[in-house]
Amino acid sequence: DTAVSQTPKYLVTQMGNDKSIKCEQNLGHDTMYWYKQDSKKFLKIMFSYNNKELIINETVPNRFSPKSPDKAHLNLHINSLELGDSAVYFCASSPPGVYEQYFGPGTRLTVT
Amino acid sequence: GNSVTQMEGPVTLSEEAFLTINCTYTATGYPSLFWYVQYPGEGLQLLLKATKADDKGSNKGFEATYRKETTSFHLEKGSVQVSDSAVYFCALRGIQGAQKLVFGQGTRLTINP
Numbered sequence: 001d002t003a004v005s006q007t008p009k010y011l012v013t014q015m016g017n018d019k020s021i022k023c024e025q026n027l028g029h030d031t032m033y034w035y036k037q038d039s040k041k042f043l044k045i046m047f048s049y050n051n052k053e054l055i056i057n058e059t060v061p062n063r064f065s066p067k068s069p070d071k072a073h074l075n076l077h078i079n080s081l082e083l084g085d086s087a088v089y090f091c092a093s094s095p096p097g098v099y100e101q102y103f104g105p106g107t108r109l110t111v112t
Numbered sequence: 113g114n115s116v117t118q119m120e121g122p123v124t125l126s127e128e129a130f131l132t133i134n135c136t137y138t139a140t141g142y143p144s145l146f147w148y149v150q151y152p153g154e155g156l157q158l159l160l161k162a163t164k165a166d167d168k169g170s171n172k173g174f175e176a177t178y179r180k181e182t183t184s185f186h187l188e189k190g191s192v193q194v195s196d197s198a199v200y201f202c203a204l205r206g207i208q209g210a211q212k213l214v215f216g217q218g219t220r221l222t223i224n225p
Contacts, residue, residue: 041199
């Protein structure tokens with residue numbers, strides 16, 4: 001019955017590799033988000049999609065590319081991983097007209 | 113742009129103590145305000161919210177009042193428990209533009225028995 005799920009939960013990889021994180025929500029929400037939480041717990045939005053359309057694209061390196069195959073899924077692909085990409089990445093979703101967002105459990109990415 | 117400032121942590125209290133975590137914001141107009149909680153190893157959960165001035169959000173014994181005059185949304189609880197140990201985030205959603213949340217830096221709370 002998980003509302004917002006992410007895979008994998010942990011991801012350890014070497015610099016220069018390409019990796020993807022998947023997110024799925026079974027809440028029927030129209031809007032999905034990716035946030036990055038750094039080692040100091042600071043949370044910042046990266047992207048948002050509404051019905052598969054990109055609506056928020058913050059200042060994020062081009063190496064990060066979101067993909068939304070349908071409105072229940074928002075995946076994050078990262079090319080040429082760098083040490084500074086190490087963080088916890090959270091997916092979230094929200095229904096139209098409602099202000100709160102529902103978060104997934106997070107994916108801890110460690111780049112060595 | 114919009115921003116949120118929270119009191120610096122970590123905060124350590126004894127069980128049954130009174131809790132206040134300060135939060136102030138900068139935004140145009142009347143944003144919606146939220147407190148989220150992150151328990152160890154978990155994602156963020158909405159704790160409470162307020163969408164207009166003078167609204168009071170409450171949940172699980174926590175309260176916060178939307179104060180437009182002081183641009184604040186301080187979190188309070190009268191008697192904390194060990195299970196309240198977590199990181200607390202204040203956040204706002206602006207009235208313009210897309211639906212992104214802007215978060216404060218988080219306050220780590222530890223309650224000792």
